[in-house]
Amino acid sequence: xxxxxxxxxxxxxxxxxxxxxxxxxxxxxxxxxxxxxxxxxxxxxxxxxxxxxxxxxxxxxxxxxxxxxxxxxxxxxxxxxxxxxxxxxxxxxxxxxxxxxxxxxxxxxxxxxxxxxxxxxxxxxxxxxxxxxxxxxxxxxxxxxxxxxxxxxxxxxxxxxxxxxxxxxxxxxxxxxxxxxxxxxxxxxxxxxxxxxxxxxxxxxxxxxxxxxxxxxxxxxxxxxxxxxxxxxxxxxxxxxxxxxxxxxxxxxx
Amino acid sequence: xxxxxxxxxxxxxxxxxxxxxxxxxxxxxxxxxxxxxxxxxxxxxxxxxxxxxxxxxxxxxxxxxxxxxxxxxxxxxxxxxxxxxxxxxxxxxxxxxxxxxxxxxxxxxxxxxxxxxxxxxxxxxxxxxxxxxxxxxxxxxxxxxxxxxxxxxxxxxxxxxxxxxxxxxxxxxxxxxxxxxxxxxxxxxxxxxxxxxxxxxxxxxxxxxxxxxxxxxxxxxxxxxxxxxxxxxxxxxxxxxxxxxxxxxxxxxxxxxxxxxxxxxxxxxxxxxxxxxxxxxxxxxxxxxxxxxxxxxxxxxxxxxxxxxxxxxxxxxxx
Ligand SMILES: Cc1cc2nc3c(=O)[nH]c(=O)nc-3n(C[C@H](O)[C@H](O)[C@H](O)COP(=O)(O)OP(=O)(O)OC[C@H]3O[C@@H](n4cnc5c(N)ncnc54)[C@H](O)[C@@H]3O)c2cc1C
Ligand SMILES: Nc1ncnc2c1ncn2[C@@H]1O[C@H](COP(=O)(O)O)[C@@H](O)[C@H]1O
Numbered sequence: 098x099x100x101x102x103x104x105x106x107x108x109x110x111x112x113x114x115x116x117x118x119x120x121x122x123x124x125x126x127x128x129x130x131x132x133x134x135x136x137x138x139x140x141x142x143x144x145x146x147x148x149x150x151x152x153x154x155x156x157x158x159x160x161x162x163x164x165x166x167x168x169x170x171x172x173x174x175x176x177x178x179x180x181x182x183x184x185x186x187x188x189x190x191x192x193x194x195x196x197x198x199x200x201x202x203x204x205x206x207x208x209x210x211x212x213x214x215x216x217x218x219x220x221x222x223x224x225x226x227x228x229x230x231x232x233x234x235x236x237x238x239x240x241x242x243x244x245x246x247x248x249x250x251x252x253x254x255x256x257x258x259x260x261x262x263x264x265x266x267x268x269x270x271x272x273x274x275x276x277x278x279x280x281x282x283x284x285x286x287x288x289x290x291x292x293x294x295x296x297x298x299x300x301x302x303x304x305x306x307x308x309x310x311x312x313x314x315x316x317x318x319x320x321x322x323x324x325x326x327x328x329x330x331x332x333x334x335x336x337x338x339x340x341x342x343x344x345x346x347x348x349x350x351x
Numbered sequence: 352x353x354x355x356x357x358x359x360x361x362x363x364x365x366x367x368x369x370x371x372x373x374x375x376x377x378x379x380x381x382x383x384x385x386x387x388x389x390x391x392x393x394x395x396x397x398x399x400x401x402x403x404x405x406x407x408x409x410x411x412x413x414x415x416x417x418x419x420x421x422x423x424x425x426x427x428x429x430x431x432x433x434x435x436x437x438x439x440x441x442x443x444x445x446x447x448x449x450x451x452x453x454x455x456x457x458x459x460x461x462x463x464x465x466x467x468x469x470x471x472x473x474x475x476x477x478x479x480x481x482x483x484x485x486x487x488x489x490x491x492x493x494x495x496x497x498x499x500x501x502x503x504x505x506x507x508x509x510x511x512x513x514x515x516x517x518x519x520x521x522x523x524x525x526x527x528x529x530x531x532x533x534x535x536x537x538x539x540x541x542x543x544x545x546x547x548x549x550x551x552x553x554x555x556x557x558x559x560x561x562x563x564x565x566x567x568x569x570x571x572x573x574x575x576x577x578x579x580x581x582x583x584x585x586x587x588x589x590x591x592x593x594x595x596x597x598x599x600x601x602x603x604x605x606x607x608x609x610x611x612x613x614x615x616x617x618x619x620x621x622x623x624x625x626x627x628x629x630x631x632x633x634x635x636x637x638x639x640x641x642x643x644x645x646x647x648x649x650x651x652x653x654x655x656x657x658x659x660x661x662x663x664x665x666x667x668x669x670x
Contacts, residue, residue, distance in 0.1 A: 110486065114642065219486065222466055224452060227453065227456030227457050228459075231457045238424045238453065239453045258368075258448065258449055259543065259604075260542075263421070263538075263541070264540075264541070265424075267535045267536075271534065276604075277591045312465040313496050314497065320489065321647055324649070324652055330652065340651075341651070342664065344633065344635060348632070350580075351579065
């Protein structure tokens with residue numbers, strides 16, 4: 098099976114976010130980027146499938162930032178056969194434009210399966226995986242928690258809610274939005290990543306800058322209210338435990 | 352300008368979901384401002400039988416079919432996209448759920464309409480605009496849509512489901528559901544296995560998130576839960592790692608809980624988590640990140656390290 102995995106760098110969720118001076122985007126000067134967590138699961142499911150069926154796996158990502166290069170080297174170290182880094186100037190673009198860039202890169206490559214994370218934290222104007230499926234006219238399933246080989250296609254488990262799941266059979270080629278891989282994403286030693294850097298398996302592809310086609314305009318951005326209406330407990334852990342004990346007592350549970 | 356508002360109605364096991372009723376209520380609110388009519392589309396097996404429940408809509412568009420009776424990401428998306436093309440709604444509302452996630456982006460792409468995701472609210476007075484959450488709920492944005500038509504994928508809790516359940520009887524219309532060559536076949540539905548503990552009936556939940564760092568540290572949270580007579584619950588990453596069974600997961604794809612006390616330890620408060628616990632009577636959150644969105648729904652919060660906090664509270668409870 099020939100598999101493509103679409104990966105994206107997103108602002109590190111544990112970092113402190115600040116709004117830029119323009120008031121409509123993050124202040125990106127000191128922002129750290131990490132691999133979108135669901136894309137990590139997409140890569141893992143792709144690697145498992147490639148191990149089961151043979152073929153090849155290529156990882157794609159957009160952007161020239163060091164974090165993007167590092168992400169792709171890590172994918173190679175984990176077992177991707179090759180990786181493509183898209184773009185001269187494709188950072189900070191909307192989901193529609195990201196999808197267009199991925200579609201440009203994979204359209205004529207004859208993939209059987211395109212995997213991406215089910216969503217990313219910055220997809221204001223749609224999920225990239227589904228936008229890619231629409232552009233390529235391929236069947237798609239999102240919120241996938243398992244994809245295994247079945248006859249000429251795949252057996253796919255999709256999660257609904259309240260722990261309910263549904264099983265589907267899907268023909269190939271297809272696009273899946275992966276929520277969770279069958280196994281927790283594998284770890285890889287730093288030494289292997291260094292090897293990957295030397296391997297030459299990462300290639301840069303220049304693409305035309307796609308139009309930001311989402312057609313929605315951010316008019317204001319702000320940090321969400323935290324602790325609005327909440328009582329924030331001051332002091333050290335001892336004071337916190339004491340106050341929480343009081344709260345539990347007044348809620349009648351201790 | 353097209354004046355109607357179209358709602359995608361999801362249903363499972365013969366029930367229309369709360370998220371869909373919520374969207375009908377939201378559509379009604381929007382319609383009352385500018386006199387639009389509310390249309391609800393319900394697609395799949397048994398759709399006819401459920402049409403009567405959608406009384407909050409003026410028109411109920413029913414695509415009853417045996418060909419893809421159960422939810423089929425491709426079949427349902429294509430039928431819905433065709434409907435958006437033919438009915439030309441100004442506003443299309445899709446729930447941002449597991450089902451809606453298959454529908455929203457595909458419909459937007461097929462119909463060449465703007466899509467706004469993670470929406471908390473929509474406004475249609477002058478221009479189409481919305482308020483949305485980004486970056487796991489840490490950031491809120493106001494957006495304006497180009498043009499006079501758009502699709503909005505709404506987060507859970509944007510309107511009250513109960514308000515969407517009532518209303519006069521709408522007009523029922525059948526729609527075409529022919530989809531050539533489906534590449535996807537529905538096989539079966541699996542209900543969750545019940546766990547050793549039913550977290551939906553517990554009075555007190557100690558809920559742990561990725562801040563717990565490793566499986567070995569769960570014992571420390573369990574000791575606190577024991578001292579409190581509470582059950583242990585968790586956010587999704589803890590379940591995905593296999594550290595706790597699925598029956599302990601709170602949130603969008605897990606369970607919704609409403610305990611007397613929800614103690615969230617090392618949980619950031621992503622929208623998918625919040626939708627499962629925000630109605631708890633008392634929410635207490637401990638997180639080292641003062642920007643963590645969990646503090647936005649908590650009644651009490653402490654910014655600090657859970658490994659300092661847990662033993663301290665356990666000792667206080669035992670002492
Ligand atoms: C379709 C879909 C369905 C989903 N369903 C669910 C669901 O049902 N339930 C769910 O929970 N998620 C669900 N998610 C995932 C959700 O988007 C988040 O990824 C998840 O909730 C994050 O879990 P977390 O808060 O434990 O981890 P993180 O977001 O990584 O947060 C960890 C937090 O711990 C804090 N922390 C770290 N160390 C410490 C310390 N020592 N002391 C104090 N604080 C510390 C950090 O500051 C951070 O805020 C779903 C996602 C999708 C796309
Ligand atoms: N979406 C993104 N993905 C990866 N890197 C990004 C992204 N957005 C911004 N960056 C990096 O952050 C730096 C500053 O961004 P900017 O201020 O928008 O020019 C750029 O040089 C990029 O390398």
